Amino acid sequence: MGAVQSCINTNQDALNLLATTKMHENYVYNHCLNVSIYACQLAIENGLPLKNIEEIGLGAMLHDIGQVYVPLEILNKPDKLTKDEYAQVQTHCELGFEMLRKMHEIPVTVAHCALQHHERVDGLGYPRGLKDDEIHKYAKIISVVDVFDALTNPRPYRPALLPHKGMEILYAGSGTQFDSKQIHLFKNSIALYPPGLTVKLNDGRTGIVTKYNYQAVGRPEIRIIRDEEQIAVTPYEIDLSTIGNQTIEIVEADALL
Structure with a gap:
């Protein structure tokens, strides 16, 4: 978390965007914080240098910034989304990318984290249907921890899953939705049930x-x-x-x- 904090503390644009996220919807804000911590742990497990860890942490922190354009009644809907509502949710990737790429203090790799975090290695993700090596490594890392945090926290339409159940779902998507190497490294980077729990x-x-x-x-x-x-x-x-x-x-x- 220290790597992310040092990067954000010297980046006024990032601070402003975080404040905007919190004002729009508290779940998105907390989710982005959690994903950032997980992403930094996974980046360390990948053996990446500090500069890359900072960028991944910042990219994870801002990956869902495009959600500020999605109406709260859709984000917090307790029932299944309609086709049109789901399409509106999907726009958050490109909207976040467009917002971030125009900010000179934000690295372009961070903008691509927002754009690509819902891409899948089998090419069935969105918004561009990228596959395998077409997806930036940062986005491959963030996509794993993004889904894990979402699954293990309660939402209006479902209760939280236990951590080991969330991990089972990640493994079920290994090689199709997620990069298999990142799933394996993520398993090794966190304790699902830490001592004291x-x-x-x-x-x-x-x-x-x-x-x-x-x-x-x-x-x-x-x-x-x-x-x-x-x-x-x-x-x-x-x-x-x-x-x-x-x-x-x-x-x-x-x-x-």
Whole structure:
């Protein structure tokens, strides 16, 4: 996050755009902050130099700036969008690009993050139907973390998904929607269930994550503190990755409650 902050602090245009995003819709503002943090982590995992990390962080921060042109009644609609409404949402990529490319303090690569973050490696994305190497690497990085953050946060039309479920959806799109390398690196760059997180299991027990398992990202080690009736117990450890009954799984996490 420090790389992004240093870039923004010296860029008045970026600061003004962030303020505009927050005034328009708070979800978009928070989403852009989250995506920027994830994108920087993924850029570091790619082994990129600081200058590139700063540009990716800034591009992620402003990738959805075109959303300020989309009416709030569409952004926050609790039902499925009509064809016309979805087409209006899609315009945010080109509108954001046009806004950013005219600002001298904003690198053109940042503008392309706004333009290309909904492109797909199989060529079925928008707005230009670019595929594979036609898509800028920054946009390939941002597209992965953009979808992950969107899936793992609640929206008016659906609840938040648990982090490991969001990761499963990313893997389902590996090689078609997303660059496979970026999916793999993203898995290694974040802990979906970090130590200290309170979670609830599907058998009713509550515990605290004590150790993250990178080989089975949805099955960490947990210290159980309450039983199935939510009565406090003498804490004991279970490892979801080795437990015999694989039907035991996390169904709630405190960050999502």
